[in-house]
Amino acid sequence: MIERSPIFDFVTYAAMVLGMFLVLVPFWITLVAGSQSLQEVSQVPLHLWPSTHLLENIQAAWTRADLGPKMVNSFIVAIGVTVGKIVLAALSAFAIVFFNFRARMLCFWLIFITLMLPLEVRIVPTYSIAANALLPFQVILDTFGITGLVESLSGIRIGLEWNLLNSYTGLILPLVATATGTFLYRQFFMTIPDELVEASKMDGSGPMRFFFDVLLPLSRTNMLALATIMFVSSWNQYLWPLLITTDRANFGTVVMQLKALIPAQNGTPDWNVTMAGALIIMLPPLLVVALMQRWFVRGLISRDK
Amino acid sequence: MSAITLKSVKKRYQKSLVVHGVDAEIEQGEFVVILGPSGCGKSTLLRMIAGLEDITEGEILIGGTVVNKLEPRERGCAMVFQNYALYPHMSVAQNIGYALKVAGMPRAEREAKVAKVAKSVSLEPYLDRKPGELSGGQRQRVAMARAMVREPKVFLFDEPFSNLDAKLRVAMRAEVRNLHRSLGVTSVFVTHDQTEAMTLADRLIIMNSGVVEQIGKPSEVYHRPASRFVADFIGSPAMNLINGWFGEDGHFRHGKGGMIHLPSIASHVVSRDVALGVRPESVRRVAAGTKGALAAVVDYVEELGAARLIYADADGSRIVCVDDGNDALGTGMPIHFAIAEADLHLFDNTTGRRIETRPGQRAASDHLVTA
Amino acid sequence: MSAITLKSVKKRYQKSLVVHGVDAEIEQGEFVVILGPSGCGKSTLLRMIAGLEDITEGEILIGGTVVNKLEPRERGCAMVFQNYALYPHMSVAQNIGYALKVAGMPRAEREAKVAKVAKSVSLEPYLDRKPGELSGGQRQRVAMARAMVREPKVFLFDEPFSNLDAKLRVAMRAEVRNLHRSLGVTSVFVTHDQTEAMTLADRLIIMNSGVVEQIGKPSEVYHRPASRFVADFIGSPAMNLINGWFGEDGHFRHGKGGMIHLPSIASHVVSRDVALGVRPESVRRVAAGTKGALAAVVDYVEELGAARLIYADADGSRIVCVDDGNDALGTGMPIHFAIAEADLHLFDNTTGRRIETRPGQRAASDHLVTA
Amino acid sequence: ATKFEFWYGLSGDLSERIQDMCKTFNESQADYEIVCVSQDNYEANLQNTIAAFRANKQPTITQISDGGTLDLMLSGAYIPVRQLMEENGYQINWDDYFSGIASYYSTSKGELLSMPFNSSTAMFYYNTDALKAVGFEGAPQTWEQVEKIARDLKAAGYDCPVAFDPTGTWQWWEQFSAAHNQPIASKGNGYEGLDATVEFNHGKFVDQLTWIKKMYDEGLFVAKSKAIGETANDAFVNAKCQMSSSSIADHGTFAKQAIEGMHWDVAMLPIWEGTERTNTLVGGASLWTLKGSTPEQYKGAAAFYAFLATPKQAEWWSTVTGYIPVTNSGFKAMTDKGFYANAPYKGREQAIESLTFTPPTEYTRGVRLGNFGAVRKEVADAMQEVLFNNVPVQQALDGAAERSNEILRRFEQTYAGQQLP
Amino acid sequence: MERRAFYRNGTLPWLLLAPQLLLVLVFFYWPTSQALYWAFTLEQAWGGGNTWVGFANFLAIFRDSQYWATVGRSAFYAICATGLSMAIALMLAMFVDRALKGTRIFQSVFVWPYAIAAPAAGVAFRFIFSPEAGLIGSINDIWPGIWSPATNGWHALGMVIVCHAWLGIGYNFIFFLAALQMIPKSISEAGAMDGARPFQRMLDLQLPLIAPTVFFLMIMNLISSFTDSFGLIDTMTEGGPIGATEVMVYNIYIDGFKGLDYSGAAAQSIVLMVLVIALTFVQFRWVEKRVHYS
Ligand SMILES: Nc1ncnc2c1ncn2[C@@H]1O[C@H](COP(=O)(O)OP(=O)(O)OP(=O)(O)O)[C@@H](O)[C@H]1O
Ligand SMILES: Nc1ncnc2c1ncn2[C@@H]1O[C@H](COP(=O)(O)OP(=O)(O)OP(=O)(O)O)[C@@H](O)[C@H]1O
C-alpha cells in the first residue's frame, strides 16, 4: 500500500479490532452463557468468561428441544436442498446460456423473478400448494374439461393429489428451485470462452458431452461456493418448515426449535441452556462458512448482481 | 480438384453483411493466409469453413463435397484458436486425446497416438501438466498437437500467435512452417500481422470489409498491389501515397502546387483523381544538385537502429524515406529524393483499384523521376 | 546537477531481489527510456522513482534531494500508467484537474489551467466526457494531460502505449516526442518495445533480470552493444551470434568445424569462449567465387516484401542475412556471404560482456572477412 | 387397531396428563389407537387444524378453546358430537352437563356440537402468608379489598402485590365482564347474529381498566408475561407476586410448583362493591370431531368420548389438573366423596360456584364472535397501550373497538348469508 | 460481446429446464396467482368458499391506519437496519482493503454473521438485550427500568434492528470488499501521484467507484429487511409489544396465518410484492450503469 502513515495504520487496526469485537460479541456471549450454570447466567452483570457447564447445558438443550432427531432432519433437508439446487441450477443455466432458442430469456426471467419475491411474502397461498402439489394440474384438467371427459368415458374420476405436508419432500422440494443458483451459474457459464465450446465442437462432442466433460469440471469452484451458500440458507430456513410441519416431533428442524428453547415455560430463566442450544444450532453453518470461506467469498462475488 | 472451394460465400449477421461473396480456390497442400485489418471478416470466413458459423449464402466445398449442412466434426477440419481454447481442467495428454476419446478410440491406441503427436511437437515432458502450468509457446504447441492428432484434411488457424510475444512469435512461425512442410496438409491461416502473413503464405487472400481485395503470392501482393488498400496495408513503413491528378502536360500535380513530370504514365490517366504510390525503401536520397531530384523539407527523423526513417514534406505531401545514412538531419533542413519510375504504383482513387501502367512486371529501370 | 540520480538502488520482494543495484544519472530535460524484456524490473525501478514502491537499498535523488522517505506527492513526479488509470467516475476535466483540486488550487484558476492543458493535447471537445466514452488514443491523451497539468519536475511513463494498436502507437509516439520537445521536462519512459525505445530515447537504459546492461544513446547501443544480451535484444531480426573460440592461428572456430580467419581480432582473445556477432543487414551476399567469402547452405527464406531474410547454415552455425535480391532460392542451395570486419562484434560468453577489438567507433572498412 | 389422531393445545404439565390419558385409553381396549399430538397452545392448534383441514390432513378430533367456538360452528367441518354418539350407539345424558358449559358449545336450539372436555373459569389466587402479614384474613371478595391489601403489601415492602398479565384478556376482561354482567358484544354477546358489535369500550370495563392503570402506575399491579421474562403464574408460585388471576386449571400446577413453605388459596374473582355477582364464563376447551375421517375412526372417537365421560376418568382428569368436572352428576359424586374438603383440592369447588353462581344471562352464557382470537388481541393491545404507552383508557378502548368491529364485519361478510346454528 | 457459440437442439434445452420450471410454476407462480385471486375475494378460513369483493380488501388495508403504521415501521426498520449494516460493513471493507499485515484473519471473521440463521441470532440477541440478564441488563441495575424491550416499543424495535444489521454485516462486507478490490490498484496510485492522501482517496476515488455496489446492496438490504426479518421478530418479540415490531411480513403472517384473514393477508402480500418488484426494477436500471475500468 502506498503511504505508510503509522497513524492511519493504527486507525485501520483499531477499526478492524472494533469491527471484530462487534462481530464476535454475539458469538462470545452465546458461548459464555452456554457454558455457565443457571446461577452464573442469572448474575447481573454477566461474567464474560466461559464457565465449565457447557456439556451439561448442551445435554439439557439437546433433550429439551429434542435436538437429536431434529439435527438429523436439518442435515437431511440442508443436504437435499443443496444437492438439488446445484443440479437444477446447473442444468437450467446450461440450457439458458448454451442453447439458442427463442424463449431462453423468458425462461431466465421466469426463474429469476422468483428471487424478488421470497417465500415470506406469499406464505399463505404457498401453504395450500404444499398440501397438494398437483393442484395446479388438477385445476388445468378441470378447466379444460378433461376430468369430466375421462369420468364420463371411464367412470374414473381423476383426483391428482400429492400432499407434501409433514414430509421430507415437502421440506426440500419447494426450496430446490433457485434463482440465485441459476443466476450464479449463468454468470459463470458466460465467462466460458466461446472458443472452448467451439473447440469441443471441432473435437466432435455434442452438448451433453460438453456439459459433463468440460463445463462441470470447470465449475467445480463455483459449485463449492454455491454449495456453501445453499447449505447455509437451507439450514437456516425457518418459516417454511414452520408452516409445513404440523408434525414437529418427526419433521421439525433445529432452527424451528429455537423458540422452544427460550425460557418462559416454567419460569426459570435458564438462558444458559438456551444459549447452549443456540450454539449447537449455529455451529454447522458457521463451520461450513469458515471452512469454505475461500470459495464461498469468490462465489458470492461472482454472484454479483 | 481443389482442397477447398468457396463459391460466392456470404455471411449476414442480423442486418449487416460482413462477408460479401467470397470466391476462392485453395489447392491441395497449399498454405493460404487470410490477411486483413481487424473486423474485415477473416475469422467469420474461417469459421464458416470450420462449420462454426452458418453460411448465409453461397457454397463451401471441402474435398469436392458441399459442406454447408455438415456439422464441424463431419468436415474433417481441425482448428487452432487464437487463445488456444485448451480445456483448462485436462492435462496436456487429455487435451490432445479428447477428440479421439469422443470418437470412441480405445484407450491404448489413443495413448499411443497422443504420445506420437506430442513427440513431434516436443511436448513429451509436459504431458501430465495442466495448460495453466505451461508457457505461451507450449500452450500453442498443445493447441497444434490437438489439431494434428485427428489427422485432418484441413488445418484452420485463427490468429494463433496473437497472444505470444514477439520472439516467440517468430519461433512459432518457424514451427508452423516446418509442420506444414512435413505434413503437407492444406492450411488456412488467419492473421492481421503482415510479417506473419508474408513469411508463411504460399498464397495470400487479402480482405477488407468483407471483400477480397487480392489473392496472390506474397511477392505479387507486395510488388503489384491490386488496390490502394492493399498498397497501404502491406509493407511497413507503409507505401507513400500521394493524391493528385495528371495534367495534359504529363505532369502529376499534388499537394500545394507540387508537380512531378511523368510523361510515360500520364498518357494512361490524364486528369483522373489518382494516387501515386512509392515504397519508402524505393525513395532514394540524392545530392542537392542531382538532376530531376524531388526537393523536400525534413519533418522529423526516426532512428531505427539499422536504418532511419526520414519524414519529409514535398510541396505539402508527406514523403517517408528509409535511409541508412549517418549524417545529422534536423527539422526544416532541405533534402532531395529520387524515385525510379519502375517503382511507381498508380491507383484510381474513385474505384481504389490499381491502374496498370506497364505491361511487364517490375522491370529494372533507372529512369529517374524528374520534377 | 542531474535531474535524477540512482545510487545502487535495490529492490527485494520477500526473498527475491528483483532490482540488483542500479546506478544511473539522468540529466535535466533528458528523455530516458528503460528498455528490457518482461519481468526484468523496469516497472519496479520506475515505481521506486515515483515513490509507489519502497526502496530496499540505495538512494534515489531527484533534483539533488534524497527522496527515499518522501511520499509520492512530495517528489514532484507525474506518472502515466500503462492502463491510463483514469478515474472512471470523473469527467475528463475533473481527471485532469484532480491533482490541482487536491492541492487546493482555487476553482477558477484550476479551470483555466485545465483548459490550457486540454488544448495543448487537443482534448477540448471532450472535457465533459467520462473516460469510458473515449477512444484509446483519447484516453492516453487524458492521462498525459493529467500528468502535464501539475507541471512536474519529472515525467514517468510505464509502457503507456502497450494497450494501443499499432497505428495509434506510432501516432502517440510522435505526440510524446512533441510534448517532450516543447516542455523539455526530464522524462523516464519504460517499454519493452525496442522500436518505441529507439525512436524516443535520448538515452537508453537496457535492463535484464534486474541488472543494467548498458546505458547509452540509441545508436551507441545499436552499434556498440555492451553485452551479448544487448546485442541479441536490440535489432530485428536479431544479430547473428556465432559461438566459438580463437585458435593461436588467428582462426575463429565454430559450429561443426567452421573456421573464419580473423587475425586482427584473434590477438585480443585467443582461446576464450566467445561469440562473434554480426547484424543480418551487415551480411552481404557475394558471388560464389568471391575471395574470402563465407560458404553456407540455404535453410529457408522469409519473404518480407521489401526484402527477404535468408536463413542459412555455415558449418553448423545459423547465419541470417537481409537480402533484397530477387533470385529464386531454395532450401539446400549454396550461398556465399561477406562480412566487413568493422561490422563484427565480439562477446565473452562467460561474462556476457563485449570485447573491444578496436579503439575507434564503427569506422568504415572494406576489409573482408576471409574463411 | 384403528388409529386416529387427536390434536390438542395444551403444553407442559397439562400436556403430559393428556398423554397419560391417551395411554390409559389405548390400554383400556384393543380396537382403537388414539395418537395425541400437542400443538403447544389453543391458538396454534386452531391454526394448524385449519391448515391441515384445508390440506385434507386433519385429525379426527381437535381441541378448540372457548374463543374458537364460532369459527368451528360456521366451518362446516365438523360432525356434531350428539350425532356422532347416537350414530355409534352411545347413550349420553346431555342434560347432565352444566348449563353454562352447554350454552357455550350448543346451537341456539340447544344441540351440543362439541364434546365438553377441559372446562375451567377464571379465579383469583392469593398468597395467604403475605395477606396475613398485612393483617388480612380470608379471601379478597372485592376489588376495593384488593386495592387496600395491595397498598398494605407495598407498604410492607412487597415489590409485587398483584401480578398482572397484560395479555390476559380472558380473566381480566371477559370474565370480569361476565362477573359484572357486562356485555362483551351486542346481540347477546353475538348469540343473536353475526352483526353484533363489541361493547367493551363503555360500561364497567372502562372503569376497571382505568383502575388497573392507576394501580399499575403506583406499582401495585406489576406486569408479568412471557415477553417480559416471567409469567404471572411463575411470579405467583415463586412468591414474588402475592395475588394473581388465572384459570382454575392452573390449580393443580400451582400446587406442584409453589415454592416450599408458601401458603396460598383460591377464590372467585372479586367484584366491585355495590354490584351483583353473576356467573362467570366457562373457559377451557371442548373437543370437536372433524369431517373427513373413516367410519372406523369415528367409532374410535365416539369410544374415546365415552371413555372421557366415565366417572372414573372424569374424576382422574379433575384431580390431576384443575379442570372442573363438566356434569352435575360428576360434580355431585366428587363432592359427596369429600374430594373438595381438603387440600390440595380444597377451593376448586369455588370454580363451579362461580360458574353456576346465577343462571346464565344474556351476557354470561358465552361469547359468539367470529375470529375472536383477533378481537382478543385488539383488547390485549389496548390494555398494553394504556399501561405502557399512557394512552388514555377511553381512546385505547375506542380504537380497539373500532378495529374489533371491523374484524367482525369482515367475518360477517366472509360468511355472508350464513346463520348461526 | 454477445455469446455466439450455441448449440442448436429443439427439445434438449426444454428437457434441461423442465425440472426447475415445473418447480417454479407449482411453488411460485401458482401460489402467487392464488394470492392474487384471494386478494379480490373473502376467503373462508376453512376453505368453505369465497365471495368476490373486488378491491374491497385493498381499500380496507389502505383505510386502516394501523396498516400504514406497519408500512411506516417497515420503512423505518429497513432504512435503519440497512444504513447501520452497510455503514459498518463499508467501513470494515475499506480498512480490510488496505491489506495491512494480518488482515486476512479479520477478513474471515467479518464474514461469519452470514452463516447465522436469523432466529438463532434472534435468540442470542434476545439474551444479550434481556433486561433482567445478559449484557445490556446491567444498565437496569444502575438505572432500574431504563431498558425495557418488553414494554417499550422503541426499545424492542431498536433491538431487532441492531440484530438485523449485525446479520447483514457479513454479506455486505463481502460485496464491498469485492467491489473495492475490483478497483485497479493503479487508480489509487494515480491518486497518490496526484497528491491525495489515503483518506481523501477513499472519499474521492474509492467511494464513488463502488457506488453501483452501494446501490445494489442498498436494494438487497431493503428487500431482505422485508423478508429476513420474519425469523428474527418471531424469536425476539413476536411482533410485540403492542405490535411495535410488526413489520409488513410479520403482519401478513399474523393476519393471515394467525388471524385467519387469508384475503386481507393476500392483499397485503400483493402490496409487498409490488413494492419488492419496484425496488428490484429500480435496482436493475441502476446496475446497468456499472463503472468500467480500462
Ligand atoms: N456474432 C456476430 N454478430 C454480429 N456481428 C458480428 C458477429 N461476429 C462478428 N461480427 C461482425 O462481423 C465483422 C467481421 O468479424 P470477424 O470476427 O470475422 O473479423 P476479423 O477479421 O476476424 O477481425 P479480427 O482481426 O479483429 O479478429 C465485424 O464487423 C464484427 O463486428
Ligand atoms: N509485489 C510484488 N511481489 C513480488 N514480486 C514482484 C512484485 N511486483 C513485481 N514482482 C516481480 O519483480 C520482477 C520485476 O517486475 P516488474 O513489474 O518490474 O517487471 P517489468 O520489467 O516491468 O515487466 P513488464 O514488462 O512485464 O511490465 C518480476 O519478476 C515480478 O514477478
Ligand SMILES: O=P(O)(O)OC[C@H](O)CO
Ligand atoms: O387455561 P384454560 O385451559 O382454562 O383456558 C383459558 C381460556 O379459556 C382460553 O381461551
Ligand SMILES: [Mg+2]
Ligand atoms: Mg478474428
Ligand SMILES: [Mg+2]
Ligand atoms: Mg512493467
